[in-house]
Each structure stands twice: as C-alpha cells, then as structure tokens.
Amino acid sequence: MTDELTPVLTANWADERAWKLTNYERRGGYQALRKALSTTPADVMELVKDSGLRGRGGAGFPTGMKWSFVPKDNPNPKYLVVNADESEPGTCKDMPLMMASPHTLVEGVIIASYAIGCRYAFIYCRGEVLHIIRRLQQAVREAYSAGYAGKNILGSGYDVEVVVHAGAGAYICGEETALLDSLEGRRGQPRLRPPFPAVAGLYASPTVVNNVETIASVPSIIDRGAAWFASMGTEKSKGMTIYSLSGHVKRPGQFEAPLGVTLRQLLELSGGMREGHELKFWTPGGSSTPILTAEHLDLPLDYEGMAAAGTMLGTKALQCFDETTSVVRTTLRWIEFYKHESCGKCTPCREGNWWLVQLLKKFEAGQAQQGDVEKLLDIADDIGGRSFCALADGAVACLTSAIKHFRDEFEQGMHIPAWELFPYERSALFAVREGAHA
C-alpha cells in the first residue's frame, strides 16, 4: 500500500529557491538526463511506455504510445511542444510546478526530445502568468549554461534547442492543434485531423504535444524506473498525479497522490468544506467535465473511475461548491466563459454558446419560460458532439450535468431569480460590502 500522498513532482516545492539550477541539482536533478543519454532513445521511449504514464492534460492518452507515433522515416525535423497553456477553469497545477521547479519540466523536455529525436522543443506557456514565464526563461538559460540544453548535451553529441514561448490570451490554445497554429504565429484555431500532429504538426512536421505535468513526470520515471511509477495508482491509471482542490473548502491547494484517490480522502486532508457548510457539487477535472455531487465522494479519481460515473478525470481540477451556490449562476458563468473563449471557427460553438448565455441569463433572472429547460437541453444536444473540437463539448458537459443533478433549480428559474434563491453574498468568502454585487 502506497502512502495517501506521494510527493514527487511537488517534493521540492517547499525548498528555498527550488527554481534555481543548483538547488535542483542538489536534489538529484538532471541525473535522469544523464541516465537517459547513456541509453538509446528507443530505450527511453520503451521505459515511458512501460511505466503506463498517461497524458495529464485531460485526455489521458498513453504518453509512450503518443511518442511512438512519430514516424521514423519522415525526413522532416521532429518537434516537441509542451502545452503549458493551463486555462481550464479550476486547473492550477502546472503553474505552481513551473514557478517552483521549472527545471523538472526542462529536464523532462530534454529527455523527451531525446526519445523522439527532436532538435527543437517549445514550451508554450499562456501569457497571463508573468512570473512563471520569468522562471521558465531563467531555467532554460541555466540549462544552456550548464550544458543540459543546446549543442552536444553533456558530451553526448545530442543537440536540442529549447524555446519558451508566451501565448497571448486564448483558452482554445490548450487544444493541441490550435496551440500549434498559435505557435506558428496564427490565430489559435483547431486544425483538421487527420493529419495528426505526430505526422504533420508544427510546420507540417512530426510533433509531440504533451502537457507540463506529463513531461515533468518523465525524469522521475527515468530515474526510478517504470516499475516504480507503475507501483502507484490503479491498474490502468498508473503513477502519481497532482490534484487541485479549490472552492469552498477549508484549505484549498495541491495534493500529489497516486491516481485513484477519492475526493473524500482529499477533502479530509484539506479540512473539509468551510465551516458550517456542506458540499453541493464539484468538478472532477475542470469545468469541461460533467459535475458530480456528494454522492460521488468515494469514487476513485482515476481515468476509469470517472468515466464509469459518466464524467472525466480531465485535469483533476476539483472545484468544490457548497450549498450556498446557485447552480444556475455557476453554469451561466461557465457558459459565458465558453462563449468568450470559443474561437469562432465552427457554427455550433460560436452560435450555440451565444444563445445559451442569453437563455441562461433568463434563468438567472427568474424569467425563463415554460419549456426553456427542454430548450436548453435540445440546444445542448445540437452543440455536443457536433462541433469542430472539444471546447463546445465541455460547455455542454457542465450544462447538461447541472440540469441532470439540479433540474429543480433550473425549473425555479422560471419564477425566482437565482440571487433570491441563493443570495450571492453567502457564497463569497468575505462579507460583501454594501452596494457591491456579490
């Protein structure tokens, strides 16, 4: 039995100046790189495959398999792109990782690049996180100076350039093909697949796109072995991962635990819901994953456990809302988010979210009409699974799951404003001042 919490990626976060190369090295940093360079790229890829590591960005695709899709005989250069665009509402794990220990990521980038034969790697970080970009830029500079990046790394003859690239504000760039378009200096709109990035990604060349946490997990796997990694977690969801607990909990924060831990366990560790309140609903992996309720507290938070409950593990962003919260209001705010972040490329997402926001505003104001709940569901049905990419599916997921679990509240939206049913100031963490809307 492994421990309830298993800090690996987070282990050095409490260290003084953990972001500095010397401090990272003191903890054994870049030993995994040395080890990787002493074996063949194929061995590194095999090891990652054997570990059972799956993508930590939401979809959970096996990482080693993704790498192996890069065609060996393609004459074009290969690229590695780290998706550090963390923007899914509720998700806040990659940012602290890159701020506290950017070298964990940089080391992972270089090892992964070596494995797939890449000579040019990019870390695409959302732009709205200035200090994290500073730390990343510095870490890459330090890695170059120490000979971990650039030409002839550690005398191995292997070269790789690493570029930190700041985005400019667009949730959709977390979608890997939109990210690639954005990285090519275009509007971040998703591309048609096929061809998949592994075959024709950045600059129409073979490209691997991985989430920050995924790549950051690689050094530990190289260092301690596939079996070690696989010893944590559940049968098909192996290893440790970072869970982000937020909302009306006593102590929100990051917990690194083996996959399969339950929300009940994590809530206990964070002291439970805030004093005098109880859990009403929560997201397992960001707003794009269908919401769950208190009855789902004991489900294993792994890929299979969440799928079985009709939702998704997503980014393991556990947003917990208590009984003061209006589901209608929360759903409206999420749909407003999706409307704001829709790239505009496809009809159902662009127009559907535009419609949903207006309709949900009526529910919030208690002015919805008879039949409007069915209308919401019908619109959701016309959006979900019909759009170009998964963004609109996420919007529909939060809406339909909200109606599924809290239909009453939507029915009440035909008569009573949400702010009367759930006075908004009660949900705030502080006493709302006179005059301010909660």
Add this chain to the structure above:
Amino acid sequence: MTVTAKPGEVVASDLITVFIDGTEVQVPKGTLAIRAAEMIGVAIPRFCDHPLLDPVGACRQCLVEVPDMGNGRGMPKPQASCTLECAPGMKILTQETSAVAAKAQKGMIEFLLLNHPLDCPICDKGGECPLQNQAMANGAGESRYEGVKRTFPKPVSISALVLLDRERCILCARCTRFSEQISGDPFITLVERGALQQVGFYEDHPYDSYFSGNVIQICPVGALTSVSYRFQSRPFDLVSTPVTCEHCAGGCQLRSDHRHFQVKRRLAGDAPLVNEEWNCDKGRFAFKSGRGPDRLTRPLVRDNGVLRVASWPEAIDAAVAGLRRAGSRVGVLTGGRLTVEDAYGYSKFARAVLGTNNIDFRSRPASAEEAVFLANRVAGTELDEDRLSYTALQQAKQVVLVAFEPEEEAAMVFLRLRKAVRKNGLKVVTVAPFASNGSVKLNAELVATVPGAEAEALNGITADADTIVLIGDRAAVVPGLLNAAADFADRTGARLGWVPRRAGDRGAVETGCLPNLLPGGRPTGDVLARVDVQAAWGVDSLPGTPGLDADEQLAAAREGGFALLVGGLEPSDFTQANEVREGLENASFVVSLEQRLSEVTERADVVFPIALIEERPGHFLNWESRRGRVNTVIKQANQPMTDLRVLAALADALGRPLGVRTARQALAEFDELGAWDGARAPLSRGRGVAADHADGEVALATWRELLDGSRALDYEPALLETAKPVVARVAPETAEQFGLTAAVTVSGNGGWLTLPLDIVPGMAPDTVWVPTHAPDTPLSELGLVHGDPVTIGSPAAALERGEGFDQGEGGVA
C-alpha cells in the same frame, strides 16, 4: 444499385467501395463522403465546403452518421462529410436515412440563422442564396430564438469592388480561403474570435486582388456583394448565357447575366478543364466599355473632311469605291478582339476579295521572326490535353516562363500554375528582369535577366520532356528569342507553348490573319497549300507572295497611296502610336469596322458599326487552341452587324462574294478546310542581336498589366481603382549608380516619362521596368518597346535637362 466514378478518371485498383444510405458506391481513394453522396444524387447541405478549396469543416452543416468506419466500429459523433475521407467498407448515413444526421443538420441551420438578418427581400443574394435555399428546404418554419441578433456597422468596403455585410456572414471562410489558397492574396482574413469573429482586412491595404470578384460568387450568403451589381437586379429576373471571355487568351468560360437588353453581371462559369470555377476581375467586371456615349450605332462616311452619319447602302458604296480605287495597294489590319469566324472572314476577304496577302492581326510590337515562328510552331496545332493545356500545366514537373507574366497576361494560367505549385509541387522558373508579384506567389525561381538576354538565360535552364516552356507574345521584340525557344524545346524535349495576350490572337493565327499564312497553318508561299484553299473557296488563284505585315502596311500608308481596312485596334497598341496615327492619316483610304469611336474611326473615311461581344455568336480559340463559344447574349430585333456580315456585304458589292455571312457558315467552311498537313515553313535561322546599350544607358523592360490603360476598362472606375500603382522598378545597384530614390525619369527615343520608383532587390542590373500601358502614359507614345536602350535619371536631373518633373507624367521633347 451500384454507382462507379466516371470511367477514365481513375484506374480500377484505386477504387474503394463505400455505402451511402445503403447504396454501394465505388469511389477513388481519398474521396470525401460529401462527394461520394453526390454520386448517388444525395445532396448533403453544406456552406463552407467548396470542391476547389481545402476542406475546413467549419460550418458543420453537412453532418452525417457513420455507423461503421469500415472496420466494424462506428464513429460516436456525427461527422462533417466535407472533411471525412471514405474508407473501404465505410457506411455513411445522410439526412435521408439517419434521424441523427437530420437532427444535427436541422440544429445547425437554426444556429446559422440565429444571427442572420431577415433582410432577404433587399439582399442581392436573395433568390440564389444557399442559406436561403437550405433554410427553406431543411430549416424550421419558426425560430425558437428569442435573443438579440449580433449587429455591426455595414456595409464595409473591403475594396473598391467588394462590399462586406458582417451581419449576413456565416463565417464559412470560403472568401478568406480563396484569397489565401487560390490567388495567394491574403488581404482579407478572419479577425476577432468567437461570436465576434468576422471577415476583416487592414485599412491601408484593401482587398485589391486581380481575383477578388470570385469571393462574391462563392459567398454562400449575401455577405460579400459587388459594388457594380448591387441592387441592380433580382437573380430570377436575369437571363443567363454561357460565354467565353474576350479579355485575354485564357479562354475562360463565363456566365453572362442580362436583363433589359443589358448585361448586368458576369460570373465565372464551371469549366473544369479551363478556368475551373474562377475568373479574373477584368473578365468579371469589365463589360461596360461598349455601352458608353461613344458607341457606334450607325455607319459614318467622311464628307468634305468631316464624318457624318450615313445609311448602310451609302456607306457600303463609299467603302467599295475607296477599295476599288486602292486596287492592290491595300492592307488589312485586324485587332485582338475578333472571333475565329470574324478573323476567318478578314483572312478570306483579304485573299479572295482584295487579292492580297497584306493582312496582319498583330496590332502590337511584332517581328518577321515571329511570323515565321507562328507558321512553324503554332498554326495548325490542335488542342492536346496531355501535351499542352491547363491540365498539362498542372501535371508538369517544371514550367519555364519566358517573356510571360501569367498573372498579368493570362490570369487563369497563373491560377492553374499556382494550384500545381501548391498541390503537386510544380517548379516554376521565370526568365524575367525581376520576380513579379505573380512569380513570388508561384514560388518561382527567378533567372534575373536583362531584356535582350532572355535566350541566353533560357539556355542555361535544365529541362526535359516533363518541362513546359510558356513564351509570351512579348518575345517577338527580342531578336532571336522565339527561335531560341524553339531550339531549346527541340534540344531538351520540353514542350513549348505560345501564350498570346488577347482573346482573338490564336484564332487569327489559325485563320491566316498573317501575311505568310493562309487558314489552317498553310504557308502562302506553298503552291499546294494555295491549291487547297483555292479549291475550298472556289477561286482561280490566290496571291503567292507573302504580304506586308502590320508595320510594313502602316509604313506604306504613311508614304501615301495605300488603303487600309481596319478591324478593332488602337494606335497605342503598337510600338509607335504616332506612326500609326500618321499612317491612318496619310492612307489613301481607311475603312474601319468598330464598336466605339476611336482614334481609328476619327481618321477613317468609312466607319461601320459592329456588334459588341454580347451581341454576336462565334468562338474564340484560347492559348491551348481550345474553342470557346461566344454566344449571343443580347438578342434584339435589329441585331447589330458582325465584322463578318459587313465584310460579306462589302464583298457582294465588290462583285466577289465572300461565300459566308454567318458565323455558322464561316466556322463550317474553316473546319472543312482543316489543318495543313504539308511541310511547314522552316524557322528563320537568323539569330538576332539585342540592341546594344551605350554607356549610361540601361535596358527597358516592360509588360502590360492586367488592369491598365486599356479602353476595355472604360466605365468601370471601381475596377481601375484596384489596379496596381504605376511605378518604375530598378535594382538597388542601379538606383545607387544613377542616384535614384523616390522617382525616376526614363528617357528614350526623344520622349520621357517620370514615375515613382520601386527599388527591387534581386532585379537584373542595368534594367528599368515600366508598365507598358499605364493610364495616361502608354509607352507607345514614346515609341519604346521591351529591350530598347533608355537613359534614366532622377527627376531633378531630368528637370535640369528640361525633361519634366511630375510623377506619372510623360511627354515628347
């Protein structure tokens, strides 16, 4: 039922079997589901899909259900059939058989209509609008939308020709994809995002593309409308006629829509082998030049030095009298606008009626070498799709451009080359003084060449049978170039295509509007060839000595005692406009067959009014030697006379009937005659020498731009607004050498011209490029042609020499 792709298009081994709504269909690998469905007559609704644009899958209107991908597994979500490639054994259910697909499509049209204004009654697209049609066919009768509609200021001029209504736009991105993928002019793009996404441009750079009109045509709603056609007509009030474009030798098939005896608009036709579904803005928008107050409607006869309106019999009598007086001292000059049938009429009229070989269609700088080249390499060659055609261009490995700028001179050749570059990796090499905008868009390798040195440059290029050399009619003025190109083709096995600039040129070659050629490529000097034609025409003899070419005829006219029969040309088209004017003035007698008052009619003794292009039947032969029909669009009780009909009347009055008076008769006779199968005249073996440039002189490079001072653009000011700015170009070294910065004065042959200067890195040294026929400053006023030596200097220096100053001005010292 089993449906198979058209035989001949694919080999059987490339066919796969799919099932559309339960019907087995065999399609080539890579076929999109939406097209496979078309093959069994199932039209899946769509907006963003366009067969000539890369699939995008944006509008989501064409969703279908895929219960089996061919591997026994179904796809969990409905799929956009416009991006779904058929896989062997795939089962596809469309709206016809799948409730899921039908519901998805219904939902999508509802979404598209949310923000679409209900202004169909005042929208130009109403009546031919895919959104309207599909809303009627598949949409709900009533809207469930109770929200507010998105609104923007409108309309926005994205160019002088095109207006944008952002409220109507459904963001299918056809226009932006066209501009980027097809013509390579991404001056419109999608801007903003989400519900605010819209088509946009950058204020200082409007959508000035030679192909901008296409986006109006492919817009599936009324978001992009034509400035000139706006509010002119309802689609259902228009009568459509397929026609062939008269503006260049591309041979574009167009659709001409008219109402109230006026062409209201022209659209690109659907001609997969020629212009696919595109055309250029000149072909689309320039059709009003014949409608102005200068239109000729009645014959004119010169009376006491003054032209006056005359009756037809009077004018015919006057013309006949004049021609009789001229006897054999007469020549025929035909321009570039003639149909095959009209050209045949002139050719026969010259030989069988006037008894002379003095006929030449080349109302432009030309050469004797060219006439021989045309007889040897061009005349009598028929269309060969595999060898020399648009399709062949698309399949070639390399295309070499010599004295030819496709985007300016044959816009559809440009589009096809660009398609080949994008899709097939075609390599384009251009022998030119600099990489033009078109060459850049073709990713062409530039062989930077000083005018006059093209032959040498061409010979340095590696080529084989997979190479096609396209040579423009400008090559005529570079001594030895046409011969060198022929030699090059013979030596390397490359195919050689001659691309004239005007629609009537190839037909004129074939019908013998040249002093050395009879119809069908028959050499005038060949007795057997003459016997052929004599027999067909039922005449006793035909003149055997080669006639005078255009320049020689005009020289003879200048000396006096020489008459001219002129059909459609402008003095400024020639090398030296003033010499042409002088020739017309000194000619003993001038008969003009013309549509509008012109510098020729001003100087003519008898003028016959001629039908506009939309008022006549006939054909053009394009550069491929492909026939395109010129249909009578406007039918009236008193149909204006064609050139052929006037010539027939003159012939009758001269007592030597032409034998043909309708286009149908002329074409039948021409076809009956067929192509010459005897020996071709050999090339002239002379190797001309390019003009020597003295110290301080540079070589003049020039070509005509698509939108320039041509009279064909009259009455379409918006079109001319989208023309390229008039500039001169030199290399940086040359600019430095001559101290040039913002402007340059080009002097030669006693004239000068001052233009703004564009300094072009990589341009050939010792060369200055100027447009041939800029509005107000045609080079023919200076008598300068490509390759001539000129001097250049900064306008200030020129001013000191008394040569002028203002930009864009010119004069003759």
Add this chain to the structure above:
Amino acid sequence: MSDHEFQSWFPESGSIDYDDTQTNITEATLDEMRSIAARYPQARSALLPMLHLVQSVDGRISPAGVEACAQILDITTAQVSGVATFYTMYRRRPGGRHHVGVCTTALCAVMGGDALLDQVCDRLGIHEGETTADGAISLERIECNAACDFAPVLMVNWEFFDNMNPEKVDDLLAALSSGETVKSPRGATLTSWMEAERVLAGFPDGRADEGPTAGEASLLGVNVARENGWRAPDAPPPIPASDEAASAEGGQK
C-alpha cells in the same frame, strides 16, 4: 447578478485603432523584432512575442507595430491584424501604467470575484475596459487564470494577487494609484504593464529570483505529507541487484 449586459452591437470591432498612429518603434525595436524571429525555425512563429514587444513599446497594438511585424515576417497586414484581434492580451487602445484583471470565471465569481470587480469599478470610477483619468490603472474582467486554489484572484500586470478580499483590494488600489512599490505575494515587485509585456516578448527583466518558491495553497499537499510522514515509494532495486542498490533503503510504509 453577473452585472453585465449582454453585448450584441459591435461598432468598433474588427480592427486595431487606425486613427492613433503614434508610435515609439525605433530601428532598435525592429532589430529586437528580428532577433525574436531568429529564435524560431520559421520566422512567423515569432508573431505573438513580436506583438508583445509592440505593446511594450507602444502600449497597445499600433498600426506601426502591425506594419513592422508584417514586413519583417513577410506576411500581410491583414494576417497580422487577424492574429492581433484574436488574443485577449493584445490591447487596441492604450491602458494604464498598471493593468488590473479581476477573475470572474465561475469559481472566482462565486467566491467573491463579482463583488471585487464592482468594488474596483466603484473605487476607480471606471468600467471594465476603461482607464483611470490619471492613466494609472486600467481594468479588465478576466477569465480563469490558473490560480483557483487562491480564489478570488486578481492580476496586476499579469502578476498574481491571491486570496483577495475588499480590504486587500482597497490597499492594492491605493498603492497602485499613488505609485508606491507593490510586490506580488506570489511574484516580483511590480513593474509597469508595458515592462511586463517586454518579458513576455522574451526579454528578461532580471526579476525571476524574486518572490517565493510557491504559495501556501500550492504547498498544502507537501506539508500534509510531511506532517504525516508520507512519501512516494522508493525506487525498486535495479535488476540485477548490485551491492549498492541492495543496501539502499527499500520497502514501503
């Protein structure tokens, strides 16, 4: 109430502000743009950072900036405009020295973000999207900024201000307005928004070593693990086992 009207009329959308042609772009800026382009295998990849640089110089996406990007990258101005109007971090008009963003995506909104946005508007006397008359502060409603465990969150020049409440907002705004030195609790001493944009363009400002390793919420799990003596399992001994590995601590709790 979410307190914002549904917008449906967009009179000024579709482009940057062409009327304001002012620019501070110099030859040195163009050199820096070219140096950004040189970081990438294909120059066009540099467009986003180049636009950040334009903002660091001109305080917004200026016409001169668009034209410079187009020229250096050999793309059309329309293409640059398409990109510049897609991303929310690019401003059409100049903002304040400091740019305040209040997160009002669901979780922050519910936990007090909506009230904080109201408070900022009231206190500054401006609406979202506007700048104070003294040019000190501009205000924007932002979407989730990946700091949900610190909700409600406010950003100033893209530095984190965590666990905000009305009192902290008062103090922060007062300090920003008066030009005092302000430190992000999870970042560096505040620069101006324009200086921050320069860092995003890839020109470091030497402040990476300021601030903590992590915020308190980030450390929660690490601290709980430490308190409980929990840790990840040790690596199993390598096979075949060497002496060194055999002697290493093995086993799990």
